[in-house]
Amino acid sequence: MDTLTVIWIVVGALVVVAIIGAIWVGSALASMRRLSASVDERWRALASTLERRRAVAAPLLATAAEPQREQADRAFSALEGALLPGSKAEAEAEVQRVLRPLVHAAASQPLGSQAADARTALAALDDEAQARRRDYNTGARELNAKGRRFPTSLWANAAAVPRQFFEVDQTGAVAEPPRIQF
Template sequence: MDPLLTWILVGAVAALVVIAVVVVLVSRSSMRRLGASVDERWASLAATLESRQGVAAPLLAAAGEQQRRQAADAFAALERAATPGAKAEAEAEVQRVLRPLVQAAASQPVGSDAAEARTALAALDDDTQARRRDYNTSARELNARARRFPTSAWAGSVAAPREFFEVDQSGAVAEPPRIQF
């Protein structure tokens, strides 16, 4: 074999190896950044969910002992939950416990602590939904990128697939709102 042809083949193989290494490094870096972004959005969503207890305090102050105990248990479960699925179940329970208190606050005069807490909870719900959408969008992107080649070869070691945060709204539909005139 001609030495010039040998050097050309060695150079081509070396160039392919360099290109492969660059692709791997760029993909790993991209997955790490995306994983960090998902983790950051999860932390933001979790903090928003856990701030609900402080916002609901005026409603709980006027509640009965049993409702306060149920709310305390629901908030404790929300704080203990670490995964998106567990947090979603705990959040659904918190919403179920707070629903009667929020409905009762609707009859309070404007400017009362209960009415302001109801307004603050509505704003917090909007913020929670926005953060939930951000987290789920990032998790979906991370999961999709982790399934694509060549990232799928090492995605498990860089960023594990993330589960979505989806609150079951069947309880909200099971009991329609009561309208009183």
């Protein structure tokens, strides 16, 4: 073989490798963007679910004492104002702490009353929030794992990786055992 043929073969091989590399990097970048958008959507759904709690808890707050309503109003305002998962989780823990006595008091209300209905609606909303929290944390875990792998690790900061997890401190719920009345 002459030298010119060898040069053309090497140049052709380099072009093919460059095209394959560009396709690989492009697909990894597109995958990272899709996953990041999915995590953002999951976060919006979780935040929306948490912020609906104020409307659902309104019948319970209507029967509460003024200091308790003010405390709940501050907790709900902090929840709505929190933007990041860590701060929203702290605000969510505070909302749960504030609502716990009201929910316990609603347990003694007869079925069909507004307080009993609000308690049932809050329980359903808590279940939905728990499912959305798991969904968001799963997406954040996948995004964080993908952000640590090559080649996505090269632009992980542009996709806001790593993402914080949404973990509510449940020590207050565990510190006091449930009361059972017969």
